Amino acid sequence: MIVGILKEIKVEENRVSMTPAGVEVMAGEGHAVLVEKGAGAGSGFSDEAYRQAGGEIVETPQEIYLRSHMVMHVKEPQPSEYDLIREGQLLFTYFHFAANETLTRAIMKSNAVAVAYETITGPGNTLPLLTPMSEVAGRMAAQQAAKYAESAQGGRGILLGGVPGVAPANVVVIGGGVVGTHAAQMACGLGARVYLLDKSLERLRHLSENMPKNCFPLMSSPSTVRELVKDADVVIGAVLVHGAKAPKLVTREMLKGMKPGAVLVDVAIDQGGCFETSRPTTHREPTYLEEGVLHYCVANMPGAVPLTSTAALTNATLPYAVALAGRGWREAARVDAGIGDGINIAFGKVTYRAVAEAFDLSYTPVDQFLK
Numbered sequence: 152m153i154v155g156i157l158k159e160i161k162v163e164e165n166r167v168s169m170t171p172a173g174v175e176v177m178a179g180e181g182h183a184v185l186v187e188k189g190a191g192a193g194s195g196f197s198d199e200a201y202r203q204a205g206g207e208i209v210e211t212p213q214e215i216y217l218r219s220h221m222v223m224h225v226k227e228p229q230p231s232e233y234d235l236i237r238e239g240q241l242l243f244t245y246f247h248f249a250a251n252e253t254l255t256r257a258i259m260k261s262n263a264v265a266v267a268y269e270t271i272t273g274p275g276n277t278l279p280l281l282t283p284m285s286e287v288a289g290r291m292a293a294q295q296a297a298k299y300a301e302s303a304q305g306g307r308g309i310l311l312g313g314v315p316g317v318a319p320a321n322v323v324v325i326g327g328g329v330v331g332t333h334a335a336q337m338a339c340g341l342g343a344r345v346y347l348l349d350k351s352l353e354r355l356r357h358l359s360e361n362m363p364k365n366c367f368p369l370m371s372s373p374s375t376v377r378e379l380v381k382d383a384d385v386v387i388g389a390v391l392v393h394g395a396k397a398p399k400l401v402t403r404e405m406l407k408g409m410k411p412g413a414v415l416v417d418v419a420i421d422q423g424g425c426f427e428t429s430r431p432t433t434h435r436e437p438t439y440l441e442e443g444v445l446h447y448c449v450a451n452m453p454g455a456v457p458l459t460s461t462a463a464l465t466n467a468t469l470p471y472a473v474a475l476a477g478r479g480w481r482e483a484a485r486v487d488a489g490i491g492d493g494i495n496i497a498f499g500k501v502t503y504r505a506v507a508e509a510f511d512l513s514y515t516p517v518d519q520f521l522k
Contacts, residue, residue, distance in 0.1 A: 152476040153183045155219030156201075157212055158190040161226045163434035165193025165457035166464065168223040168244065169472070171204040173465040178205030182476045185209050185219055194457040216240070221476055225464065226451060227254055238262040239498070241480055243472065245269055245284075248495055249396045249509040250423040255496070256510075264480055264497045270393060271471060271493035278393070279489075280471065282329050283463035287453040289333025289389065292416045295447055296322070296385040297341060299414045299438060305445045307412035309384050312342025319343050319365075320384035325376065325400055325425065327354050327368065330418050331389035338385070339363040346379055376400055381408050388417040388425035395505035396423040403427050406442035413444050420448045481521055491517050 154177060156169050167190045169177075174184045186206040188198060198208045209215060216222060216235035224244035228236065230253075236242065239262065246267040248255045258265050268280035278285075293311075300320065302308030313319035322338045324331045327349030335347045339362065347362065348371035349355055358368040369375060380386055380401060390397050397419035406428060419425040420432075428441040431450040438447050453460035471490065474483045484491035495503040500515040507514035 152220045152479075153185065153218055154472070154476055155215035155222045156184060156186045156190055156206070157215055157222060157224050158187040159193070159225050159454075160212075160229050160231070161451060161454075164226055164451050164454040166225045166451075166454050166461045167191045167194050167196065167457075168225050168464070168468070170194075170461055170465045171196055171200040171206070173469045173472070174201055174206040175204040176469060177472065177476065180473055180477060183207065185215055187212055187215055191461075194461040196461075221472075223468075223472065225454075227251065228258075230257075233257040233261065236261040236263045239264065241266065241475065243268070243468075243475060245421075246495060247421045248503070248506040250421060252510050255501070255506060255512075258496050259499045259501065262498050265495050266475065266480060266490070266493045267495045267503070268468065268493070270495060270503060272489040280464075280467050280493075281391075283467045284453045284460065285329040285391075286333050287456060287460050287463060288418050289330040290337050291452045291456065292330070292334040292387045292389070292418050293322075293337035293341065295437075295449075295452075296338070296387060296414050296416050299416075299445055299447055300384060302412075305412065305438060305440070306414050307384060307410060311338060311385070321379075321382050322346070322385040322387065323376075323379045323383045324348065324387045324389055325371065326389035326391065326419075327351070327358055328389065328391055330391070331387070332358070332362075334387045334389055334416075334418070335362060335366050338387075339366050343385070348375065348379075371400075373400075377405055380405050382410075383413055384410065385414045385416070386426075388415070388419050388429075390419050390425045391422065393505065396509055397425040399425060399427045401426040401428075403442060406444050409442070409444050411443040415444055415446045415448075417446065417448045418452065420450050424448060484517065485521055491521065494520075 184206040221241040273279040300306035322343040417429040501507040502517040
């Protein structure tokens, strides 16, 4: 199979979908790998490194789309790419369709096959391709919260860990999954007083046994969220509903009762955000104020640390890329049902229920394409 590695064109996105080491593995499996010129530059990988790994450097995204059977991205295709996508072409990237109707309809119109990193499942209903970026984003959430809590950045001017004789900051993390756990660990490491909310009692028991002593796992409910955000210096939204839009758990009315200069970090912004007042921002312009509360809603947080993120992403995606290229998407999905969960759109049909429900579209079970 011919596999294309595109240069990312989303604003301030410096990751690339495959390292030279990954290209070497793909080439060793007998696949031709086309790499757009400069694709790895933001992550520190030269075109020559890709050549030495067995890749072919091509000049334009047009050539990647024209020649490749499978095209790989990190972020979703941008509007300038929609007309380049060919019927039957396999697209393998993060899509987050449920938060973007325009993208959903464009991919449907293209009659391509879209395999979304974020909905591929592993053992125990895990999300193996979302996990590494969730780990990065969770850790970055606490890091960015600490930064924007400074007065020079528009925050309250509070040090998350405090100092002897001065109380630490109150940090509320909503969601006890991968993102929330990593965010809470980082905030705890800085010395903050951390409240970690989740709806699963089993998960809360696990967190109580394994998190630091300055982390307090609590059952999440609207009243608990409402009470905790009043005294919060930082609120981190880390809620994920597989392939669907995130629920709005912090309302504008709640913001009105918060401390002026408190910081909200919405890691769920790719899925529409879990704060009512959230809207996507960029690394170039990362924050804005609503009701006196500073919002950080960067939609590609791991793109700020591409050296780490690209390596972590390739570690996770490479086995699936090898399977898709080696078997084709139908056979790969027959062999591994988790890959079938990743197929969101095929030949104009929505094959992931949450995406169909988000936009009141017809749902076609992916099994109909695998017979």
